[in-house]
Amino acid sequence: MPGVIRAVDLVKYLGGIQVVRGVSLDVERSRITVIMGPNGSGKTTLLRMLGLLLPPDGGLLEMDGVNLLSLDEEGRRGFLRRVAFVPQKPVVLTANVYRNIAIPLRLRGLDPRTADAEAWRWLKEVNLEKHAWKSAHSLSGGERQLLALARALALSPDVLLLDEPTSHLDPKNAAFIQRLVKEYVSERGIHCVVVSHNVREAKFLADEILVMVSGRIKARYGPDAPESELLKWI
Incomplete structure (x- = not known):
């Protein structure tokens, strides 16, 4: 079906x-x-x-x-x-918060500029942009x-x-x-x-x-x- x-x-x-x-x-x-x-x-x-x-x-x-x-x-x-x-x-991932979103997007084939824009978009969506450069493990x-x-x-x-x-x-x-x-x-x-x-x-x-x-x-x-x-x- x-x-x-x-x-x-x-x-x-x-x-x-x-x-x-x-x-x-x-x-x-x-x-x-x-x-x-x-x-x-x-x-x-x-x-x-x-x-x-x-x-x-x-x-x-x-x-x-x-x-x-x-x-x-x-x-x-x-x-x-x-x-x-x-x-x-x-x-x-053992990386900063921003790269936890950007890296999987790059691995899916997105170009760097698009991956960057999407990563920031979703960080802002969940109010985590202020933590972007912190280690995700923190x-x-x-x-x-x-x-x-x-x-x-x-x-x-x-x-x-x-x-x-x-x-x-x-x-x-x-x-x-x-x-x-x-x-x-x-x-x-x-x-x-x-x-x-x-x-x-x-x-x-x-x-x-x-x-x-x-x-x-x-x-x-x-x-x-x-x-x-x-x-x-x-």
Whole structure:
């Protein structure tokens, strides 16, 4: 089906334990799918599989009708260039804050002038321009989260995967990032999957909320689901 990432019966074993058990879902363009559930339910493992960052041990994974699991190495690398993944504990380069955005842009083929302009644009977008020449390793956890998201959005991904994207942020910055992500996905027509424990964040972001428990999707909700209904799963 065009415009859809389709997963059918995805399975993953880690350390001999089945952590994802036959999960099926569709992720449409311009819509945000939020995955919720208790710790250890397989949410992050599923998120990584959807971006081919972790190979499934069984099932089907397609994007726009193309079987992603049958891609050759060149095709896989091409798909990964379309994916931006922001983990719960963001990784930063051993470089200053500015270069943490500019270097990945140069590696994607942008000329120096365009990469420079885009890096400054996104630093300003997340209010980190004042830290541009600091080592990225000197940033707080919340500032690293802002930097990682800015770097991901600057890459203009076709698939955006976010693992607890506001977990280290204060309420004001969390609300700002939630609005930014929602607008970005809508305006650019990309695929987006978010793992979150925050019920209000899930209801604000999501077009669909999936509840994952013990490696399976146990429930599906719209954004109008009562908070009390969602809280009972967490």
